[in-house]
Amino acid sequence: MHPCVFTILSLMMLRLVTVYGYHQLVAVEGGGGDDTNGVIRNKCLDMERHALLLFKAPLQDPDGSLSTWRPDEHDCCQWKGVTCNNQTGHVTELDISDYNLGGEISQSLLNLSYLNFLDLSYNSFGGTIPTFFGSMTRLTDLKLNSNNLNGTIPRCIGSLTELRHLDLSANSFYGIIPPEFGNLTNLQYLYLGVVGRCRVENLHWLSSLSHLQQLGMDGISLAKQNHWVDVISSLQSLSWLSLDGCELSQVMYPYSSSFLNSSSSSIEVLYLGNNSLTSSMYRWLFPLTTNKLQILDLSSNMLDGIPKYLGNLCSLESLSFANNSAVVKFPGFLYTLSGCTSLTLQELDASYNQFIGPLSDDIQKFSSLRHLWVSHNHLNGIISDKVWELPMLEEIDVSSNSFRGAISKNIGKSKAFEIYLSENQLQGVPSTDHMSNLSYVQLIDMNSCNLGPHFPKWVQTLRNLTRLHIANSKISDKIPMEFWDTWPSQLRYLNLSSNNISGEGPDLSSNFDNGSVMDLSSNSFSGPLSNVSSTLALLNLSRNKFNGGISFLCQMVGGFLEVLDLSHNLFTGKLPDCLWHLKLLKVLNLGHNNLSRRLPPSIGYLRELEVLDLYKNNFSGELPLSLKNCTSLNLMNLGANKFSGNVPVWIGENLWGLYVLILRSNNFFGTIPLQLCYLENLQVLDLSMNNLQGTIPSCLNNLTSMVRERFLPPPPPNTYSILTNWIIKKSGNGYSNSSEYVDHATIEWQGDEREFSRSLRLLKSIDMSSNNLTGQIPYELTDLYDLIALNLSKNSLLGKIPLKIGQMKKLLVLDLSKNFFSGGIPSSMSQMSLLNYLDMSFNNLSGRIPTSTQLQSFEPSRYEGNAGLCGPPVSKKCPGDEESEVPLVIGKSKGEGEDVDEVWNWFHIGEGCGFATGFWIACGALLVNSHGRRVFFHFYDGVEDWVYGKVALFIEDLRRVAYM
Template identity: 40%
Template structure:
């Protein structure tokens, strides 16, 4: 909705130039002023290309964006960046030559780039201005007080900049003719006088103050106003994105009120009380739009039919519970009904909609509704958008949907539908742009959508039971998600999606097979590519490297082979790579570290990579997961490992979710933002689990099951936020770093099946979060450090180290210097010695005795 508003702001006035301007010659002084004005801009898109000194361009009234309106004076400058469905952005500064246009009544510079410069004070000297639009033009700093000199101003739009006010808004009080005022995204946190000022503007019709940091009590703490006398013309009040916690009861006395937007504030308490504040006065009869979405409103749904003129009611994303009263049917003028993402429940029947013939948008997703309609029910309305995700619509496919001939967006995801897609579906309205049937039990084959659903932009049929080959699909798709189904065969048919608009392609976890077609050049805007969990084989085509916008690439769990294509180095925006469980071979490419600076996740697990770990990987300062396990990698672990600064620094909640954001156009007036949350199976805590939203919290290095040699570098101790380290099943030697206890966030540590020696560092007792430790099968010796954490582990964690002693092992340590093995060895040695001593002594006695006796017997005298 923000982008919709942006588009309307940028294109507020689309008509430029005049019809019979050839008969009008502009004044030379004004022409020269415009040429000087042009010098302040960088015009890469040629917006001002018609502004010239040549004879054919001498008449400035014919220049693009200039309007003289049957006079020789320049009256209007339409230089907004968005015009005629094109974006032509100027960059630069506004020069004072503009002051020569003394008759200027309209100045539109919206959407251009002024690089955080201040709004020039001299604009306040253009005293004949009636319309000033500087929205989304990248201005910064304070709003100049001189704008208060524009006494004829009727429309002022400063939305979408980085503006502040110095002290208050008193300069606004001089603009007595103002009708439309938009200061959205301006920091008004110190403007305690805002309500007093705007209520004194007698002609004010529309006031928009979205996301202005208005304080929570500003509506209720100010002295009471007689709103019915102050706001004599106010029709639309947009105050979304602030900190308001209540609706003043006096608002109900504004008899001209038609629209009230208090979305994304801190409204709380019972819905009944908030509604009462509006319904107590004459606003009850005039109110047409009420938006209280994205708040913390509680209680049950009020009888909204007390507002007889209501056209739009938006209560989505609150904490409202209970059922929907049947009195909703008495809102005869209702066009938009949005209760999504609350705690509502109960049955929705035909009775609720019996009188809603004007309804166009129905949003009831993410509640616990059960829909009970007769199979042949024909609704009284024609909907343009249906959002019923997580509502109980099944088990049959809703038959009433086929009656909707204007539908653009259709979301019936998580709706417990166990049925095939009906034949009539492909004959739905040609206006259909978005379908989302994910997470149902829809089976059968997907019909051919390429001929009758030409304008489809998003298809999400993931997590169903669909099977068979991929059908032909519309050429202009932006999003295609067919993951977690049973599709089989080749994917060559997707090459028909060649409109250049595809941004999201997810065919993961199917039964698809064959080699990848070399048609990635058709998708220059692709951001998401997920082909994991299929039966693809062969080499990855080099055209994959043409995807310069790619952020997520997952080819895991297939049978791909060969080297990674060098062309992938061109995908410099990649943040997520998962090539796990394939047959890729060769050395780990150095270009991964050199050319993919944004990389956050790198998983090359279970392939056939060999050679050493390239030092260039240390350049990946945003890396959070590095998994090179189960390969044939040799050499030592790079000492530059401490350059993984994302593993050293504590993150924040805004970066915990690893996602790839993008947007796409849905219909003529909508730009939809999407965020694809990356997911991966991570080996951690001794098991393999799928992580998605928590993936960004997992900071892991896994180098296990390779042929690494040398010592574990002490630089790893700099990675203070590391939660998992696995270097097991290698040939590492030396001692465990003495200060291993610095890694206080470690939850899993696996050093097993190496040749580590020496004692276990005493600092390991400081790893209080450690719940999975494996030091088995090394050459460690000495006493296991004492700590609740270490002694609670199973003895198998230390097995295969004959020199270790102490709990949880059964071998006891001597109080002296000797280890139990040394003492046992001494005892064994002692026992053996005495056995040997007695045996040899006895043997010697016998031999000696026999020798003596023999010698005696040999003497003749004996």
């Protein structure tokens, strides 16, 4: 007998015995608790309560989500996640999704005989899906999505013949989708988007599911499924179909010609995104696109336009064409949709393409349009006045295009709630009279438009405004004081950054909703701050002229503050000892001010703190012991202060998550603690310009982030991650506020100070220069293969340079100057082909300088002070050299300037394939397609992020190769 059959029969017998025993128990106890009316009270049965406790027993519950499931609590119907039938008391629903549970799923669930809804999604269960689910014949809704279940999908699941709903999505299955799913003939809802390594060998089993109404197979390979359109078309009840990322572009013959003219598809919702489809697919799409179709998603493919028949779908309400390769005129695109589709279409997403031309008057034909997204294209000309007259329009996003001219006076006629005009060449605004008619608008984004030089008074007429973004808008003016009294406690987002707004600092004590965002950075505000609202989640006042103390922090009691950036101002005084109020704080940046005295002990209450930046102040004294309680720290920059004492050992013992540690330019003394070697995530270590003594720890090769390439994947949406950008999103009423905090740090680079921001996570650097370190360079240091900058200059180091230093092939910067090194320059250094900055001057080195493109390309001054060195590029000839001058190896002169070609070479090293693989893991499809590339590199600006810029070129190069 097949094992699956034996298991199912056994469990069926167990279930029969259990149910029989229960009914006998009811008979003995007088009907199981009937009240005077003969109706069972809403109180769970002992047998089912016991089954739930058995289910809980093997689970891992780190958050205590099932804390109400206790033996002493007799009514399990009151337990979290449990629902019972009001009349029978039987457990009918078990919803424990997103509880962070793990461990074994117990078969005690079989004793819940009347369970009709089970949701175990968004947990961390492991192993294969338990085979006992095949015996749960009463179950009508099963959800296991977004767990970490591994292994193949068990074929026994095909015995669940009573199932109506089956959801196994977002797991880690692999292998073939069992054709036994075809036995589930009563299924109405089937979702197998496992986002794993599953594939379908034969899709014909799907034809048996004649009652199927919804089907999701996202991420499952259908590459071998010729005629899959025939199978889908045979499902007469199917109304919802999602085949996102199913490798459909590899299907050779997706349909039979007989379906071209005889299709009777009932599909209303169709998702086909992320399949690399070209426009040739429109032939097989035709049978699936009848006039019943309401939602069509063709995003993230390689389509260069749309066919005419899409304009004749008289029920189509939503069309997503985002992130394709279409280089077409937008008026022509609208014309194609101008049939009856133009009367029903409510959502049009054509963003992140290469559309050209204007937003023409043809838009007026789309009278039902509610949402229009055409951002990140190459649209130009003026924005048609007709767009503001669309009677149903709620949201319009035309940002990041090349629209020009004045903003239309007709904007006052719009009924839109959200208006995005940012990143265009728009200038000026209509009069206050016209703008005051925007009584509906709640969000307006004119970032990087030309609104100046005067502060736009029309803003104060928008009484329903909750989000205002007019950063970088060339405003050089003072803000009217009444501006801050315009909105009664409804403002959720205000961004006036990167203008030249002046005047006294505003009263920030009111007018903000809970969890709001305020960014006034990079302006010319001045004066002290006395009152700040405790409802703010992000406050960025950096790069202004604020002065006075920061005692206002003590007023933010019970607040929501998560990000506070007061850097680059003129604040003075001490950091007040009241920080226990800021328990949610994740970023504290007070760098580049005149703050002084010791750090307060209350800083240890910031248990959620991930960024602490106090760079360039006058803080003094030893670091408080309480700081070791900030175990969530990822970046700690205490450089350029007057801190003293030993480098605390608890930094390495407690702050294990650090990836940036900067203690440069202080008064630390003593030896470098070995505990720093515990910081496996450390990528930037700067101990320079202190009074440190002793030797360089040989255990530095334990800093594994510098030993191997390790790029972390992007964070999930709406979460924080210090390795990317800080994102705050507070949603309400259907829309969200967003802002960001980007890590940055000032680091000595090629002899100069430079501020790294978005490229900081790519940097792997050690700087121990300007101390009193002695001894030799430990040979273990050369194991840091991924290091790109090493500065040990201005110490008292001696001995020979390690022979294997050349295996650090990714070094761009190497400074060993002003020490007492002796012997020759190791020949292995000729392998360091990426060196962009080298200084070995003022040591006791001797012998011939090894020959390589890089070593001979530096100025002779980089080798001066070593009387024994000979050979190019120094003038001294080595013994045996011919009288004729030895020509320099052809290469680029490095000097003091930066050479971005060397960064380019860094990404083309010998193990380039491995690097590219790691980089794809880090960046994923976000960077492969033009959509993600434009978003990810949108913020690159200027010299400080030249490393980041070369990464962009690298990605573009790989993309071209991929599509050749």
